[in-house]
Amino acid sequence: MSSTSNKNTNLITSTLALVISNKLRSLGIKTSNNGYKFLVRAITIKVIEYDDNDFSNFNTIYEKVSNSFNNTKTPIQIDDCIYYSINHRNNKLTKNNFEKVFGFEYDEFIFTNKNFIDEISSIIRYNN
Numbered sequence: 001m002s003s004t005s006n007k008n009t010n011l012i013t014s015t016l017a018l019v020i021s022n023k024l025r026s027l028g029i030k031t032s033n034n035g036y037k038f039l040v041r042a043i044t045i046k047v048i049e050y051d052d053n054d055f056s057n058f059n060t061i062y063e064k065v066s067n068s069f070n071n072t073k074t075p076i077q078i079d080d081c082i083y084y085s086i087n088h089r090n091n092k093l094t095k096n097n098f099e100k101v102f103g104f105e106y107d108e109f110i111f112t113n114k115n116f117i118d119e120i121s122s123i124i125r126y127n128n
Contacts (some may be wrong), residue, residue: 039082
């Protein structure tokens with residue numbers, strides 16, 4: 001891969017990470033939680049590398065997240081950290097901004113790791 005191609009890929013990834021971060025913060029996901037950075041990376045991987053119909057790839061995504069952080073956490077620990085971040089959010093912000101982000105009324109069903117990553121990934125893929 002040429003250096004120009006690497007720069008373009010890094011720019012796309014950085015821009016994508018910023019878009020994801022803005023959506024997560026608007027939903028009350030706290031940046032101080034360890035799982036926040038794992039969640040951003042998991043969504044980035046899902047947007048870039050996987051299609052909508054592949055529902056069996058979450059272990060693969062968590063393995064890729066682990067690898068990207070030099071295996072400091074296992075895929076199971078990453079899953080747990082993401083779960084913690086999603087479930088220890090600012091609920092007031094979540095309820096105030098949910099419809100703006102997702103385009104439908106507040107639904108607690110979204111706040112599982114798989115559903116949340118899938119929904120945010122879909123929004124980003126189709127709105128950007």
